[in-house]
Amino acid sequence: MSIPPSALSAAADRFGTPLYVYDAAELDAALARVRSAFGGARVYYAMKANPNLAILRRLHAAGVGFECVSPGEIARAEHVGATGERLLVNGPAKSEAEYAAGGRLGATFIVDRAEEVALLPAHSRALVRVNPALQVSTHDHLATGAAGSKFGVTLEQAPAVLDALRAAGHEALGLHVHIGSAIRDAGDFTAAFGRLGDLRARTGELRVLDVGGGWGLGADLHGIAREAQATAAAFGAELWVEPGRYLVAQAGTLLTRIVGTKRTGRAFALVDAGMTELLRPMLYGAAHPVTPLWPGEASGLWDIAGPACESGDLLARDVPLPTPGRGDLIAIGEAGAYGAAMSSAYLTRSRPAEVMWEHGDWTVIRRRETPQDVWAAEVEPSGLDAGN
Ligand SMILES: Cc1ncc(COP(=O)(O)O)c(C=O)c1O
Structure with missing residues (x-):
């Protein structure tokens, strides 16, 4: 992938995270x-x-x-x-x-x-x-x-x-x-x-x-x-x-932001993407390359954990990272195959946006879902509004 890190940061700011980017x-x-x-x-x-x-x-x-x-x-x-x-x-x-x-x-x-x-x-x-x-x-x-x-x-x-x-x-x-x-x-x-x-x-x-x-x-x-x-x-x-x-696979990267950190015997970098955006680590034990987009020397080994209420919701384990801070960006590589394709709306999470980098600019190729998109096919019973 040859997208400059500054363009990745700009995409995260412009389109939000989690975000799939393709080269x-x-x-x-x-x-x-x-x-x-x-x-x-x-x-x-x-x-x-x-x-x-x-x-x-x-x-x-x-x-x-x-x-x-x-x-x-x-x-x-x-x-x-x-x-x-x-x-x-x-x-x-x-x-x-x-x-x-x-x-x-x-x-x-x-x-x-x-x-x-x-x-x-x-x-x-x-x-x-x-x-x-x-x-x-x-x-x-x-x-x-x-x-x-x-x-x-x-x-x-x-x-x-x-x-x-x-x-x-x-x-x-x-x-x-x-x-x-x-x-x-x-x-x-x-x-x-x-x-x-x-x-x-x-x-x-x-x-x-x-x-x-x-x-x-x-x-x-x-x-x-x-x-x-x-x-x-x-x-x-x-x-x-x-x-x-x-x-x-190699054309795609998942961008995710650090939401916070926590130490409980293991060090966790908590991020805004997880099994709902990239299932492969949980499903197949797949190892995706993880690149921190903030400067500094690695200060320790971190588990990258997603927001789902599932113990298996880990994107990677024991990743050397400079000390992460809230808002820092992580690029998860080789995510173009079976990444977005396997993403789900479990937990009524909105599937991420996808953007393509070409000729030095971004094009949206899938907009981020809204919660209403997720429940759009559901049929509500009539006459059961609160107070009826
Ligand atoms: C019949 C068939 N062909 C091609 C493929 C593509 O495999 P891959 O993405 O590993 O190249 C699959 C994937 O499972 C498949 O089942």
Whole structure:
């Protein structure tokens, strides 16, 4: 992220905190890194990482397609004009609404179980998701390719599901694999692609191999790409990829202000953001880089604690900080993926504003919610006003 600290402070003053800030140049740079590593592979952005319309429009304009896993995500894709070849409809338990919308928009479906062959709209294009039955180096909740996970069909089942698709009049494009998220060890991908490659003798040539996403920020992208390309070539297939986190994580920062401090055996810096704004530390034990935006040498180790009445509401532990004071700003990095996207209105907290930094200026890409936004869909019983 290349936004100057003075611009971050100015944004916090102007838009309030907690605040999500994004660096447009870093969004573009991440896409360029993916394209440089994966050459001509078709890129589908897994919009679950960050579905903000401004980000979708930017990626759509750059020629990227979208991977969607809910009716709402499909609606977002349609809203920004991504249909047909630019749309993948995925998910382990798709609803009727998703089959109907995907069919209407000419999407490619990712089939997650044999039963889906009969549920697809007539003459669909489809990939079969394969579970390579691998233990990978990430948090258990982020692993999707383990033997016991709910995703995909087994390696043994995959050729028969391809055949069943053809027999039912669908276009069986090929295979799909996605082993999880935030995976740094390129060896995990090599192992997964290897298991898929072993299917070649039973599937024959395929048009498409989709290797999903899941690349951790420090992962050897070029190494992963080489393995993916070699596997696709063995099938005679075109390579597709579905990065989420890699495309948006580093562009995003969560700005939060110190509300106060307290010492109870541990030292707490209490801030105005927490699990409702950034759930990943609580959900996955995720470590995000924390940068104090006030001067001084680190004076001790601090836990960064949010305002929720939940003991787990900690954004980070044991962070070296100069002595914090009320109003000081903290920047929580690598927050562009699964940050705002997973924010919630628990405790009737208003989801934060989001702003984009481009050409030396800020643009609001999501206004801060109000409490009234949060309860807007609730229906109050009539005739129960106080005094009635
Ligand atoms: C099928 C599929 N593709 C792509 C992704 C994107 O993963 P990541 O954001 O780790 O790149 C996910 C995320 O879970 C996914 O389930």
